[in-house]
Amino acid sequence: DGGATWRKWKSNPIHPEPPVGLTVSGWRDPYVAPWPSLDRAMGRVDGEGTLYGIISGGIKARTPTAFLYAVNKTDLAQWIYICPLVDLGLNHIISRWSGDMGINWECANFMTFTDTEDKTSRDFIVVGGEGSITSKPDSTFAEYPQQVTNFPREARSLQWMCGILRQVRNDDGNIVPKMDYVTGGRFDHGCLYGVNTFFDPVTSKQIAWGWVTEEDLPQNLTDRQNWSGLLSLPRELSLQRLRHVKGALVSNLNNITSIEIEPTSESTCIVRTLGISPAKHLEGLRQSTQEVALPGPVNLASPGQSSLDIHSCRFELSTTLSVSDTCSRIGLSRSEEHTSELQSHHD
Numbered sequence: 313d314g315g316a317t318w319r320k321w322k323s324n325p326i327h328p329e330p331p332v333g334l335t336v337s338g339w340r341d342p343y344v345a346p347w348p349s350l351d352r353a354m355g356r357v358d359g360e361g362t363l364y365g366i367i368s369g370g371i372k373a374r375t376p377t378a379f380l381y382a383v384n385k386t387d388l389a390q391w392i393y394i395c396p397l398v399d400l401g402l403n404h405i406i407s408r409w410s411g412d413m414g415i416n417w418e419c420a421n422f423m424t425f426t427d428t429e430d431k432t433s434r435d436f437i438v439v440g441g442e443g444s445i446t447s448k449p450d451s452t453f454a455e456y457p458q459q460v461t462n463f464p465r466e467a468r469s470l471q472w473m474c475g476i477l478r479q480v481r482n483d484d485g486n487i488v489p490k491m492d493y494v495t496g497g498r499f500d501h502g503c504l505y506g507v508n509t510f511f512d513p514v515t516s517k518q519i520a521w522g523w524v525t526e527e528d529l530p531q532n533l534t535d536r537q538n539w540s541g542l543l544s545l546p547r548e549l550s551l552q553r554l555r556h557v558k559g560a561l562v563s564n565l566n567n568i569t570s571i572e573i574e575p576t577s578e579s580t581c582i583v584r585t586l587g588i589s590p591a592k593h594l595e596g597l598r599q600s601t602q603e604v605a606l607p608g609p610v611n612l613a614s615p616g617q618s619s620l621d622i623h624s625c626r627f628e629l630s631t632t633l634s635v636s637d638t639c640s641r642i643g644l645s646r647s648e649e650h651t652s653e654l655q656s657h658h659d
Contacts, residue, residue: 331393337416338369349424349435353477370416375399378420395488414441421509423518425551434551438472470499472586497570503527504544518549552587556580
């Protein structure tokens, strides 16, 4: 009924504070789902599957992490704290392409993907990384791995990591799970942030969507309009596999930290990584659209030499770009005439 009869549960909040004994840098954004991989890693074979919850944040001056809980499937208000799932250290540097994992996490999601052909499975976490260290780490916490950010990135960065789940013994002597970092990368190179996911039982796909920020607007304008950003179009996540790979154009394959390499011969290998693609649900958005074929090929040797005469602020462009070795930048931009027209409409 659109929330007309919704009432806040009298026992909220379920958890008034973070786990006892931890000084956290953040504690927010709960995510709840079954995770069979974690069941297997902990030796649980009852077939029922445990419901797990994670809350994003970090341990201050130590590591960003996701705090792991067991959730009672018959009473969702019962959360039992287990442990921090990940212990990367501050500013875990992925690569020069991706920056680092930050000092605090938001909107952490866990998931497992299986290759339908060879049945290979990998476990992933998608997170929003916050903050970074740009000065020498505090010697007080020298026992924890800390790195200084060498590659510039935004204050918030959407990242993913692929890891291995294993058992460890914590300080209390209890056996708890831990996820070790294996590979990772940038989830989105634009302004997408705060991604959440869910398993769609209709398509059997893990669907992701998130917050498209307005990084080009000053705060005073955002305050005046009383809203900020919008939700992204849905995306499908998967375990992507590329076969018969010989190498990359520039970098050594072993130096690319967002891929897993499995040699298949002396000259070729299989490459695996997180697959991110537009969700099939988008077909419904195209039902009332008009397809226009543009003349081609078009020479883009000089800026402003070619333009697309599109009279709409909503369009989907499908194109193939051929780039020379001397090309240093390529992209799309609105013409001054179109920008002025949009600005007049906005005013």
